[in-house]
Amino acid sequence: MCLFIPAIIRGLSLPVSFSLHSELLPTLITYLEAIREALAKALNDDPRVYIYGQDVGFFGGAFKATKGLSQRFPGRVIDSPISEDAMVGSAIGASIQGMRPIIEMQFADFSTVGFNQIVNQAATMFWRTGVACPITIRLPCGGTSGSGPFHSQSLEGIYSQYPGLVVLTPATVEDAYSMLLAAVECDDPVIFCEHKYLYYHLKADGLPNEALPIGKARITRAGRDATVVTYSAMLHECLAAAEELAGEGWEIEVIDLRSVKPLDTDTVLASVARTGRVLAVGEAWPWGGVTAEVLARIASEGFNLLDAPPMRLNAKDTPVPFHPNLWGTHRPTAKTIADALRSLLRL
Amino acid sequence: MLPTTPVPHPTSKASDFSETFRRAYRWMLLARLAEEKMASLYRAGKITGGVFLGKGQEAISVATGIALRDGDVFAPLIRDQAGRLAFGESLLDFTLTYMGARSGPMRGRDGNVHRGRPREGMLPMISHLGAMVSVVNGILMANRFQGRLGSVGAASLGEGATSTGAFHEALNQAAVEKLPLILVITNNQYSYSTPNSRQFACADLVDKAAGYGVSGHTVDGTDLADCLKLIGNAVECARAGGGPQLVIATSLRLVGHGEHDDSHYVSAHLREMPLGRDCLTVAESRILSESWADKVTLDSWHRDSLHQIEEAVAYSTREAAPDPAQEDWCAYSSRQLSEG
Ligand SMILES: Cc1ncc(C[n+]2csc(CCOP(=O)(O)OP(=O)(O)O)c2C)c(N)n1
Numbered sequence: 105m106c107l108f109i110p111a112i113i114r115g116l117s118l119p120v121s122f123s124l125h126s127e128l129l130p131t132l133i134t135y136l137e138a139i140r141e142a143l144a145k146a147l148n149d150d151p152r153v154y155i156y157g158q159d160v161g162f163f164g165g166a167f168k169a170t171k172g173l174s175q176r177f178p179g180r181v182i183d184s185p186i187s188e189d190a191m192v193g194s195a196i197g198a199s200i201q202g203m204r205p206i207i208e209m210q211f212a213d214f215s216t217v218g219f220n221q222i223v224n225q226a227a228t229m230f231w232r233t234g235v236a237c238p239i240t241i242r243l244p245c246g247g248t249s250g251s252g253p254f255h256s257q258s259l260e261g262i263y264s265q266y267p268g269l270v271v272l273t274p275a276t277v278e279d280a281y282s283m284l285l286a287a288v289e290c291d292d293p294v295i296f297c298e299h300k301y302l303y304y305h306l307k308a309d310g311l312p313n314e315a316l317p318i319g320k321a322r323i324t325r326a327g328r329d330a331t332v333v334t335y336s337a338m339l340h341e342c343l344a345a346a347e348e349l350a351g352e353g354w355e356i357e358v359i360d361l362r363s364v365k366p367l368d369t370d371t372v373l374a375s376v377a378r379t380g381r382v383l384a385v386g387e388a389w390p391w392g393g394v395t396a397e398v399l400a401r402i403a404s405e406g407f408n409l410l411d412a413p414p415m416r417l418n419a420k421d422t423p424v425p426f427h428p429n430l431w432g433t434h435r436p437t438a439k440t441i442a443d444a445l446r447s448l449l450r451l
Numbered sequence: 452m453l454p455t456t457p458v459p460h461p462t463s464k465a466s467d468f469s470e471t472f473r474r475a476y477r478w479m480l481l482a483r484l485a486e487e488k489m490a491s492l493y494r495a496g497k498i499t500g501g502v503f504l505g506k507g508q509e510a511i512s513v514a515t516g517i518a519l520r521d522g523d524v525f526a527p528l529i530r531d532q533a534g535r536l537a538f539g540e541s542l543l544d545f546t547l548t549y550m551g552a553r554s555g556p557m558r559g560r561d562g563n564v565h566r567g568r569p570r571e572g573m574l575p576m577i578s579h580l581g582a583m584v585s586v587v588n589g590i591l592m593a594n595r596f597q598g599r600l601g602s603v604g605a606a607s608l609g610e611g612a613t614s615t616g617a618f619h620e621a622l623n624q625a626a627v628e629k630l631p632l633i634l635v636i637t638n639n640q641y642s643y644s645t646p647n648s649r650q651f652a653c654a655d656l657v658d659k660a661a662g663y664g665v666s667g668h669t670v671d672g673t674d675l676a677d678c679l680k681l682i683g684n685a686v687e688c689a690r691a692g693g694g695p696q697l698v699i700a701t702s703l704r705l706v707g708h709g710e711h712d713d714s715h716y717v718s719a720h721l722r723e724m725p726l727g728r729d730c731l732t733v734a735e736s737r738i739l740s741e742s743w744a745d746k747v748t749l750d751s752w753h754r755d756s757l758h759q760i761e762e763a764v765a766y767s768t769r770e771a772a773p774d775p776a777q778e779d780w781c782a783y784s785s786r787q788l789s790e791g
Contacts, residue, residue, distance in 0.1 A: 270785075
């Protein structure tokens with residue numbers, strides 16, 4: 105029996121299984137578990153909080169983000185019908201009546217069915233009426249191998265276009281936890297883009313006690329030759345690329361935006377002032393969006409800081425493909441990012 | 452602060468039907484005359500944006516507004532001037548918003564029928580038809596979370612809006628959650644220019660109630676007495692825990708879709724039918740035939756309404772327009788998150 109366990113762990117390429125070795129090794133926490141812990145803390149600390157979404161109750165959600173929560177918090181983790189419009193609409197109503205709803209979209213892609221309520225009702229409420237609309241909408245976003253065109257989308261750019269929405273894109277376990285708590289505390293509607301690829305792959309030693317505020321970017325890796333601006337799962341591809349280039353003698357600075365709206369232009373410009381070269385990397389489609397916004401700001405506010413034309417790298421301008429061979433080429437990877445950096449450094 | 456005297460609320464909690472009827476009639480009259488005034492201001496080029504009237508739907512609208520009480524919530528639509536007044540919206544909210552005054556509830560940021568005061572249970576409609584119903588559901592869910600029982604929520608829609616996904620999702624949601632929602636559909640035969648034959652194919656919209664597992668009711672929307680009784684009952688059913696109530700009221704839109712529309716497409720045949728009656732005239736005849744008020748009294752109500760409207764319009768005209776230089780261009784309640 106015992107012989108099989110390490111094989112299973114290796115097969116999944118997980119570093120350590122804390123559940124099997126919890127007595128012996130320090131507990132590691134995944135990105136998904138951090139989200140679950142944040143949800144539990146929000147429910148525990150604030151009676152105004154409830155969770156509403158498809159299969160989130162007894163079943164614990166499609167990704168198990170709410171596993172065990174309906175039992176721990178009876179009546180506050182509620183299965184919804186497959187009605188994204190009504191899920192968000194009802195959250196808006198509940199929020200103006202003093203609640204702090206957390207809506208789980210089963211996949212970010214399905215939030216388009218609730219798009220109208222998000223962008224026209226939630227986003228405009230405070231501006232129109234002076235009454236705040238504190239709702240958190242969790243979007244399991246981004247690609248994973250085999251997920252295909254309708255379970256892989258990255259919609260942060262579209263939501264950021266709308267005034268009144270806050271759009272968060274945590275790239276680390278610690279940020280997934282602390283930014284989700286900040287989202288629930290925020291008085292404005294928050295689109296919380298959690299990356300499905302990171303759910304199980306990303307682990308940390310524990311949960312943080314302090315956090316950077318919403319709207320503040322983090323310099324994850326310092327460097328002086330070029331700046332990479334990125335967010336969400338692409339952070340890890342960019343860090344791998346930076347590591348690769350370090351082997352060639354280049355020092356690449358990597359900025360994790362954390363929040364794409366608001367966007368921390370100051371941190372980005374200060375970095376570009378030091379490096380003179382910038383590459384913006386995103387998993388979303390290339391037309392417009394976060395990377396375009398980053399470059400537009402650099403070009404208009406920091407043109408004189410640049411030693412080379414600013415570059416950006418995004419997914420290809422097609423729907424997200426299903427087959428791993430195609431998917432792996434559709435989005436930026438450490439390799440394509442490293443190649444882009446090499447040409448940026450040659451310019 | 453209010454320069455106008457609203458229609459008096461009953462001094463005693465009159466359960467007397469004639470008293471309720473008179474009160475409802477006065478709100479209808481005030482709504483009709485106020486909207487006529489707004490239409491004339493529109494024709495004079497004094498109004499920014501569109502003007503949308505509820506002519507022919509005041510009976511069903513007022514019946515909804517009057518059946519609600521403090522703590523209830525109302526999501527009116529474009530033809531609900533009478534219901535808004537009966538629910539408690541001041542005439543000034545109407546005039547200040549239509550005239551774009553900075554001191555109005557929407558401060559020039561939104562206009563005409565999009566006004567509301569969410570904290571007071573009056574929801575400000577967005578344009579997207581059907582979208583307000585689930586917002587009412589959410590308020591009712593919050594009431595349940597907070598142990599605030601006995602309150603209900605009403606939402607108005609036209610028959611055209613029953614074709615939206617938002618309508619379907621929200622009514623199903625209300626049914627699943629057994630919420631005290633009263634969904635009032637006024638079937639005025641046209642959605643803009645589209646006749647019912649191009650809007651839905653069921654024999655009667657009330658048949659939808661069974662499909663959702665909610666109570667369904669029909670009423671002649673031109674008859675104030677019927678509307679008051681039926682909506683009153685539906686609201687009491689919802690209040691008592693009977694779950695969502697779907698009400699279908701039949702009427703004819705007696706004006707264009709908005710004041711820009713001459714409604715030439717409305718069939719002459721429909722205008723001749725009982726559903727083409729003017730509910731205000733029908734209510735007035737009823738008052739006179741039952742001797743609930745005499746002609747002299749009706750005339751004084753008419754004069755009093757006109758006076759209130761004149762005062763509200765005069766006051767609103769003097770109010771300042773929004774000033775872009777003074778405007779707080781911030782869409783966030785958390786100011787530090789605004790990028791300006
Ligand atoms: C989702 C959506 N689509 C289109 C419109 C444009 N529109 C405004 S009112 C209207 C007709 C509405 O008809 P109905 O629901 O029957 O109400 P009525 O105007 O007859 O009272 C249309 C098509 C809209 N407001 N919302």
